[in-house]
Amino acid sequence: MTATTTRELVGIDERRLLRRLDDLAQRGALPRGGIYRPLYSPAWSSAMDLVTAWMKEAGLLTRRDAVGNVWGRIEGSRGGRVIATGSHIDTVRGGGALDGALGVVAGIEAVSSLWQRFGRSTRILECVAICEEEGSRFDTNFWGARAIADRLEPGEADRVRDADGVTLAEAMRAVELDPTTAASAVRRDLDSFIELHVEQGPVLEDHGPRLGVVTTIAGTAHLEVTVRGQPDHAGAMAMDRRRDAFLGAAAMALAIADAAVRMGHPAVATVGTMAVEPSQVNVVPGLARFTVDTRHPDPARRSELITQIGDASKRIASERGLSLEIRTLRDRPPVTLSPRVTDVLRRAALAAGVEPREMTSGAGHDAQVLTAAANTAMLFVPSIGGRSHCPEEATAAEDVVLGTRVLATALRDLAYQA
Ligand code: GLV
Ligand code: MN
Ligand code: MN
Numbered sequence: 001m002t003a004t005t006t007r008e009l010v011g012i013d014e015r016r017l018l019r020r021l022d023d024l025a026q027r028g029a030l031p032r033g034g035i036y037r038p039l040y041s042p043a044w045s046s047a048m049d050l051v052t053a054w055m056k057e058a059g060l061l062t063r064r065d066a067v068g069n070v071w072g073r074i075e076g077s078r079g080g081r082v083i084a085t086g087s088h089i090d091t092v093r094g095g096g097a098l099d100g101a102l103g104v105v106a107g108i109e110a111v112s113s114l115w116q117r118f119g120r121s122t123r124i125l126e127c128v129a130i131c132e133e134e135g136s137r138f139d140t141n142f143w144g145a146r147a148i149a150d151r152l153e154p155g156e157a158d159r160v161r162d163a164d165g166v167t168l169a170e171a172m173r174a175v176e177l178d179p180t181t182a183a184s185a186v187r188r189d190l191d192s193f194i195e196l197h198v199e200q201g202p203v204l205e206d207h208g209p210r211l212g213v214v215t216t217i218a219g220t221a222h223l224e225v226t227v228r229g230q231p232d233h234a235g236a237m238a239m240d241r242r243r244d245a246f247l248g249a250a251a252m253a254l255a256i257a258d259a260a261v262r263m264g265h266p267a268v269a270t271v272g273t274m275a276v277e278p279s280q281v282n283v284v285p286g287l288a289r290f291t292v293d294t295r296h297p298d299p300a301r302r303s304e305l306i307t308q309i310g311d312a313s314k315r316i317a318s319e320r321g322l323s324l325e326i327r328t329l330r331d332r333p334p335v336t337l338s339p340r341v342t343d344v345l346r347r348a349a350l351a352a353g354v355e356p357r358e359m360t361s362g363a364g365h366d367a368q369v370l371t372a373a374a375n376t377a378m379l380f381v382p383s384i385g386g387r388s389h390c391p392e393e394a395t396a397a398e399d400v401v402l403g404t405r406v407l408a409t410a411l412r413d414l415a416y417q418a
Contacts, residue, residue, distance in 0.1 A: 007351045010408035012113040014401045020105045021400070024050060025097035034094035034391035038137035038162075040068070040171040047089050051104055051129045058112035060127070065185040067147040068131040068177055072108060074115050076124040076415065081191035083121075083415040084374065085110060085407060086128030088144060088366055092136050096393020098198045102381075102400065104129045106196045110408035114416070121415040123191070130366050137162045138171075141330070145369035147185035157182060190374035192341045192414055195367040196407045197378060198395050202386025203359065210399050211349045211356040211406060212380035213342050217368040218266065218295040218360060219302050219334035225252065225313060226325040231278060231286030242284050246276045248322040249288035255312035256292055259305060266362055267305055269294040297334045297360045335368045341377035341414075348409035349379075352402060363388070379403055379410075 027050060028035045028043030037043045048070055055062045055072030063071045087103020107127035114121065130148075135141030140160045146152050153159075157169040157179040169179035199205075204212055229243035253271040260269035270293045276285040292309060296302035310326055317324040349356040359380060367376045381403035384394045 009348075009351045009405050010110075010113060010412050011117070012109050012401070012404050012408055017105060017109045017404055018397055018400065020054065020109070021097060021101060024101050024105060028091065030094060035091050035097060036093050036095065036136070037089060037091045039090050039132040039143065040175045041137070044090060044131075045175055048129060048131075051089065051108060054108050054112075055127065058108065058115060060111065060115065065147070066177065066181040066183070067144055067172070067185045068175065069144045069148065069185060070129045072111060072127045074111065074121050074125040076121045078122045080123060082124040082126055082187070082189050083192050083411060084126040084128060084190055085194045085196070085411060086130055086366075087195050087197060088130040088133035090132045090134050090136060092134050092389050094391060095134075095389055096387075096391055098393050098395055099200065099388055100130075100133060102198055102395070102403075103196045106400070106404040106407055109404055110411055113408055114412055118412070118416055122417050123415040125411060125415040133364070133366050138168055139329070140168070141364070142332075142366065142369045143168070145366040147182055148187050149369050149373040150183075150186040151369060151372060152182055187373055190370075192338070193367065193370045193374040193376045194341060194345065194407060194410055195365055195376070195378045196403050197365060197380060198383045198388060198393065199359075199380040200363045200383050200386070200388035202383070204357065204380060204382035205384065205386060207357075209354050209357060210382060210402060211352075211354045212359040213345050213349070213356045214337055214361045214367070214378035214380060215342070215358050216297045216337070216360045217335050217365055217378075218297040218362050219299060219332055220293060220295045220364050221302065221306055221331045222329040223292040223294070223306070223309070224327045224329050225249070225290050225292060226327075227252070227288045227317065228323040229286055229321070230284070232284040234282040234284055237284060243321045244284050245288040245322060246285035248316055248320045249274065249290055251316045251320070252313045253290065255316060256294075256309050259308040259312060260294065263296075263301065263305055263308075266360060267296050267301065268362060269305065269309060291329070295362055299334055302334070332364065332368065335371045337367065337371065337377050338375035341375045344413050345377050345379050345406065345410045348406045348413060351409055352406055354402075354406075379407060
């Protein structure tokens, strides 16, 4: 049978798709709910083994690259540049079953179904399980996609550590990867990349339709704020003589959120971690350190927000007699996705009778990094209650199936040309 670019939606094995999502969710499942699959951990290795076995079962040529991304490939009859799909296998701490996992499992399902139904493609077609996106374990993120897009920093694997002081390079060696070869993960032969992902917000559920295509992905800045005051005895030091670093940090956190609220949607700012020293019940905190994640799709507005965050923190520090240090941990600019590949997705969605909503993604995605290596597009399916990065993350089974069929259809239209 040959595939043609008709308006017919490609069929998939729906039960296999849903069963595999459940199976993958067991890898790294936490006893009290939620999932944690940090990069190069035993849970991560077990998940990678599972998806590799699925690719092999489908008859794809599989390959683990130098940083641990796993690729499954159909060798196209005409060669040339590669059509690819996928997402990340790692999760946040206590995350859900779909963030990243959907794009990995659906990508394997779409490529396997195309192979089973239509045989060899004309273009080379690959699915990929990307090793890391979330920044959950190491003090970096997008490690897998940056390796593909030639965006790793010199010496990064030896410099970046996890909370226990283990370097990325040491963690790689522990899973039999050689950090000195990381540069060989670069792909210069990609034509197109499509990522299917859950929306992670409430727009599609609240306003419809059941599919979205992403035009822009917001830029993210991560800041680390250190506030220094004075440690004192919690019983003996009078309230009006204290320089409590935590209270300063708490006032800053409120002001930071307020700056985003005043700027209005889609500006966001989140204080996601907070540590105090000496962290003892009967000591006034002498130091507080917290992180800020702030995002806006418009680069000018994002810079404005970062300035406001800095100004508000300085004002509070000076009012309370505290010292302040703000460090930029990472700064990822907003990106625009490929209109051409997005149009292929839109036409595939129309084959399912859905005119997809054009959306901006507030969440970061491998796709944003891969714009440096390929013409990239993203397809969103609704998130129930808009919930994500939590154990409750879920999408209706029929939307998971719809998104995967539309993905498979778009891949057919790109990879099975006459
Ligand atoms: C990843 O999910 C991010 O948006 O930070
Ligand atoms: Mn994700
Ligand atoms: Mn995520």
